[in-house]
Amino acid sequence: MSHIQHHQPKHNRVMFLRNVGLLLLGQVAVASSLSVTSPPRVLPRASNINITSVATQGNGCPLGSISTSISPDGTTLTFGFDEFKAYYGPGYTPADKSKQCTIAMAVSYRSGQPFELLGATYRGPAQLGSGVTGTIYSSYVLTPASDAVASTQVNSTGPFMGVYTKSDTIAKSSRMLAPCQGTQVQLQINTRVSVTSRNASFSGGFDDEAPFSLGIHQLHLGWSQCGG
Structure with a gap:
């Protein structure tokens, strides 16, 4: 039995190999270009940042009433408060209606891998009657970094009773980047x-609980x- 063999013309094989070679070279060139123009990605990790x-x-964070932690991926700083409560109504002073806390932290990070502030999330219990509003405002300053002050603000308006979760982002134009070096x-x-x-008859929380807490x-x- 005879076998039929098909032979590709030599010039066609040469052209085919040449085209494959050009294709591979083009792919290498594209990959090389990408590796040059794309900066290395910084992997989120807790070791990127350390609170020293x-x-x-402030009256919103008396001694021993606050805790701090860093998320496993290093993208979230969490502050826990035990006494950040605002009261409203007869029997309470103007100072009770607004509580304040200043946190000053020394934060270390890897040189050449700086962080920026993107936004904030707030969570806490609230007992807000109709016409009652709880407001949380935070401002942030990095030194050295910028003379600008970034901020976030959220509002919760009654009637509401339960646990609220509110988030706000820092405007991109206001975000502060830690120094590269x-x-x-x-x-x-x-x-x-x-x-x-706006409710004159509102007398505060129930069972001596604050109407709004962080x-x-x-x-x-x-x-x-x-x-x-």
Whole structure:
């Protein structure tokens, strides 16, 4: 039995190999170009950031009433409060209607891998009657970084009873990036919780509970790789 063999013309094989070679070279060139123009990605991890010191001041965070932690991926700083409560109504002073806390932190990070402040999430219990509003406002300052002050603000308006969760982002134009060549910054967070009412008969919380409290404040961070 004879076998039929098909032979590809030599010039066709040469052209085929040449085209394959050009295709592979083109793919290598594209890959090389991507590797040059795309900066290395900074993997989120807790080791990217470290809190070296924390100091607090204010009637919203008396001594021993605050905790701090860093998420496993290093993208969230969490502050827990036990006494950040605002009251409203007869028997309460103007100071009770607004509570304030200043947190001053020393934060270290990897040189060339700075972070920026992206936004915040707030969580806590509330007992707000109709016409009553609870407001949380925070401002943030990085030193050294920028003379600008970033801020977040959320409002909860009654009637509401339960646990609220509110988030706010920092405007992109206001975000502050830690210095590329630095390894430590001072982060100052000023937070105020207040209660206001259009309801003159509103007398505060139930069973001596505050109508508006801040339990958790989470500050969200973004990471980048400096060029050069």
